[in-house]
């Protein structure tokens with residue numbers, strides 16, 4: 001690796017909020033290095049666009065989150081939410097750190113097994129578990145979080161057939177004071193449905209009730225909502241103990257912590273408004289510690305945090321294709337990253353930062369992707385410094401959901417690389433080629449000959 005060039009430190013006087021004769025100053029500094037690896041070098045080697053992940057940031061963020069909880073509560077377990085980013089390299093970083101796997105489909109379940117996670121450390125969530133998925137999960141002693149009665153009855157009949165005692169929890173939905181209230185997943189608390197489901201499980205000697213689960217929503221800006229959830233779940237645990245003398249082993253709070261991205265239309269940036277891990281941990285642990293659950297029955301707190309653990313570790317590097325004026329005279333810029341690669345552009349105001357020096361003047365700019373589709377908008381409007389055709393940029397905080405919800409649409413998906421903690425760059429997913437996509441297709445004989 002090339003020795004980094006020494007740059008003399010400089011001190012810049014900051015007059016925050018002070019306009020000059022062109023308007024307010026730009027808050028931007030170019031991003032030329034990620035984890036001390038040159039952005040331009042990565043693009044030269046791996047192309048543009050290219051996704052970049054920082055192993056160091058993943059590990060640091062995980063350790064921060066874990067510390068926030070273990071400092072406040074004796075028994076804490078994280079389970080990595082596969083759908084947030086199920087690249088095997090990413091999952092394995094979390095598994096190396098001690099995280100279990102949280103999966104929501106047979107596909108994800110098989111991925112976790114292939115990554116080497118033992119069955120009893122896989123949490124199986126979601127409304128879609130087929131009979132054969134459930135059979136595998138029961139045989140492997142996985143933790144099955146039941147979503148609805150049809151699933152419960154299928155598990156009861158499988159338990160009899162397999163002569164195994166499945167380890168189950170129920171997913172509970174409830175009013176936590178936030179809106180929208182997610183009531184489509186799991187059993188409702190206020191209506192008594194959750195209590196009813198628990199009774200049906202506990203009177204059945206073929207099932208082992210191990211936990212209670214909730215996932216109240218995503219990008220939750222009010223830490224207190226978790227305190228409300230924990231108080232209600234603890235109440236269920238206490239009632240189970242009183243009626244059946246059965247202690248619940250864990251309470252799983254799901255995911256939902258906000259990442260530091262800014263929502264479209266938000267008045268203040270996400271870095272200022274999102275609760276910290278400590279604030280979430282305080283709300284959650286307090287609800288259990290101060291409940292009527294006895295000390296000897298304190299459950300393990302499980303967390304399935306997704307976006308807040310990985311968003312900051314992901315970047316996409318790309319290149320400006322063109323600048324143009326729209327009919328109303330406003331400025332637009334076309335870049336080679338579209339919503340096919342940046343699905344989260346539909347709800348976040350992603351930060352686009354030049355990867356080289358630029359003048360300090362900014363202009364309101366609409367940023368469009370390369371797709372020939374009107375929905376392909378990366379930023380409806382952003383105060384951006386002038387970038388020319390061929391200039392490169394970095395879009396930050398994109399590690400969550402983009403590498404799973406992306407689309408193979410109009411164009412092929414690029415490479416994903418990871419920078420390890422020793423500054424080495426590894427390709428963890430190849431770029432797609434025409435042959436890859438065509439390999440799924442079959443043209444019947446009568447359609448092989450064409451006339452143009």
Ligand SMILES: *Cc1c(COP(=O)(O)O)cnc(C)c1O
Pocket residue numbers: 081083084102104125126215217218219254255256257304305306307308400
């Ligand atoms: C998606 C999901 C998560 C992760 O959610 P984030 O909001 O990304 O933290 C956790 N648990 C369940 C059940 C989920 O569906």
